[in-house]
Amino acid sequence: MINYQRFTLDNGLCVLVHEDHTTAMACVNIVYDVGARDESPDKTGFAHLFEHLMFGGSVNIPNYDTPLQEVGGENNAFTSNDITNYYITLPSANLETAFWLESDRMLSLAFSEQSLDVQRNVVSEEFKQRYLNQPYGDVWLRLRPLAYKEHPYRWATIGKELRHIEEATMADVKAFFFKHYVPSNAIMVVAGDVTFNQVKALAEKWFADIPMRPKPIRKLPVEPKQLAPRREEVHADVPVNSIYIAFHGPGRTHPDYPIMDLLSDILSRGSSSRLYRALVKDQPLFSEVNAYVCGSIDPNLIVVEGKPLPHVDMAEAETLLWNQLDILKTELMNDAELQKVKNKIESTMVFAELSILDKAMNLAFFEVLGNADWYNQEVDRYLAITPSAIQRMAQEIFIPENSSTLIYYAKKQQHAE
Amino acid sequence: MLNRVIAPLRHDIQDITLVQPDEVVFDNGLRVFVFNAPTQELVKAEFIFQNIFDGSENSLLHTCACHMLKEGTETRTSAQIAAEIDFYGAYLMPEYSFDQTALTLYSLNKHLSAVLPVVHDILNNAIFPEAELETYIRNNKQTLQISLQKNEYVARRLFFTTLFGESRYGRVPTKEAYDKLNKEDLVALYQKQIQPQNCTLILSGNITGDVLKQIRELFDVQWANTVRINNILTPEFPVFIPKTVIEERTDALQSAIRLGMPAINRIHPDFPAIQFVNTLLGGYFGSRLMRNIREDKGFTYSIGSAFASLQHTGFFTIAAEVDITNTHKTLAEIEKEFDILHNTQAPEEEVALVKNYILGSILGTIESIFSHADKFKAVYFYGLDLSYYTRYNEIIRNMTTADVQRIANTYFDYDNLLKIVVGRNN
Structure with missing residues (x-):
């Protein structure tokens, strides 16, 4: 349970305050309701590149990082397909510095050509380091366009290709900023050793004069229902074969989302989970196996993946994974196993309350979803799930027509030294 | 009218108060x-x-x-x-x-x-x-x-x-x-x-x-000792010879660069000061290596350095992944940063900044009772106690530009580093 208070400035900026005086630190977390799904198909990777440019100086402050470090603060940011999230932690005595910095870059950036040049290179190196120069690094560059045909989730946050990043212009940067980085499209959460009145006064002082601009209206294409199984097989320079099966599932705010989430927990959370027991431990069939939900706001993917051992061929590996999914469809699970995954959800929520930054990020994300209160109601939604709900969900999701299968075949047999 | 050019007043950063177990x-x-x-x-x-x-x-x-x-x-x-x-x-x-x-x-x-x-x-x-x-x-x-x-x-x-x-x-x-x-x-x-x-x-x-x-x-x-513990070995290390090791990978897009050398560990009185100089050189986002090689040249997504402490020794390391065409250029820039560290006194403002950055991040490591236990653990096995952190903060607060240069000249030597490149030596 995270307590908080909320207020909204006249320009539309929504602010949440969570007081926690057991720490000497404060945290300022700002989420902008813009992600890779808001990009145009010929300029992908831009939301993320833009996140880098947010550190390249703002209209009145040439350097973002230095003044923050001078007061003992740290910051970072991340971009997903849905949102862009910026955060600062600093000694609470210096809270105002965070307001000064964040409000100036919400007001306007410096739009420095030099920063754009350098960050294009930095992001290109990030692209290579994470997605190209790694075995299996390009999984999501392949799996997304296989599973999504219309919705912008068909490209990864880093972008479809390096070229899109290399071709980004200053005009793109400005247009993106003035459309998406507006007060009404942002949610600020201030947590830690702060008081509500202090935050309210600082917010009024630093953010109130930022001009109001309309919150952009999102009109994304709806992904049509998948009607037939999809498949891509690649022969790549990877050491061992690998398989990924992605299924469409409900979006983050759909009542069925927690059911799908528990489904993935039953399959692969912890060393007592089904896939791990059946395919890695009880019988030597896979070296690793995993299932997880993407957690996207719009209709999601749930992915089942594994690396079969050398003596298991790919057709057999695929059958073995499907057998486990079929058991969930045909057999009602017992209460004890369901209780187990629920207990894990409950304890994880308690652990998430140890850090002010985690608390601030969770509140901000749920406020973007619609209401920060939902975070506090989340556990109850999980605890109410029944074995028959799990079975129904498995029957809806785990069918061939709803699947996109990506297979890597190792090109050559390699041996560890 | 709000003056957005001037930063808000800075406040001193307090020391951490640790829980004594x-x-x-x-x-x-x-x-x-x-x-x-x-x-x-x-x-x-x-x-x-x-x-x-x-x-x-x-x-x-x-x-x-x-x-x-x-x-x-x-x-x-x-x-x-x-x-x-x-x-x-x-x-x-x-x-x-x-x-x-x-x-x-x-x-x-x-x-x-x-x-x-x-x-x-x-x-x-x-x-x-x-x-x-x-x-x-x-x-x-x-x-x-x-x-x-x-x-x-x-x-x-x-x-x-x-x-x-x-x-x-x-x-x-x-x-x-x-x-x-x-x-x-x-x-x-x-x-x-x-x-x-x-x-x-x-x-x-x-x-x-x-x-x-x-x-x-x-x-x-219900838990008894079973056997006596005898003949415990202390490790012996090879004589360190700085050299360059290249492993060619013809299909690489990026080279992985790793430099380093054996070093002192936490028990040594200079350890906090070394952490200070390392932070300045490559230990945080605003470090010289990051500013030069990422934020100015755009050669890498990330470059960092660290002094790590082990029970019987310690080591210094720098790591980055860079486009293969920038491998040599990156090494040259790292060498340049070492030269500057030795030959030019660090500006007062930079020393002040690194001080505050470190003090703030130490304060930020204390999030819950678990963090207090972590702080204790980090010193206990070296035979140190929590007064280590008082000394540590004191040394950080008192660092001067002259101290930075003295530590740099004693412990940071580019010519004495092991240099490893896996990728293309371009």
């Missing part, structure tokens, strides 16, 4: 440190064992023994252990580090009495079943195959083997070494190492009288 020594020799804070209904129990080497320095055996602790006891199978721990929403994690083997339990208070007996069973009756060992070996060999295709992993591996040779710190996994693991060696190591006289238990969270009573019942009276 209560210490109890059980009759069996187990040392227990208690960090109590009843704010959350959580308990963390860390059973930490010194890694014991008495015949060889084959640390792969220790790694395996650590990760296989949960794989079966005389009365519980691996599956039963997993099911019991998972059912109660608890986490039980074996954690191996260069000098210690730890088994860490996280649990809600309300489930603690259900999961503690499982931990007790593991620490007394683990059997390392053959079938589980085969699985461990098979899966780790496959994981190794994948890792060996990552330039960054290969560079890190070359770094440790070159620096620490055949000692415990220099051993890296190989297919052959995995094949040599066997049950007898694991059981022998377990019997020597997993004993109360070789264990430190750190309890943090809501440690009530009832929690302590349960701990004492299980881990004092």
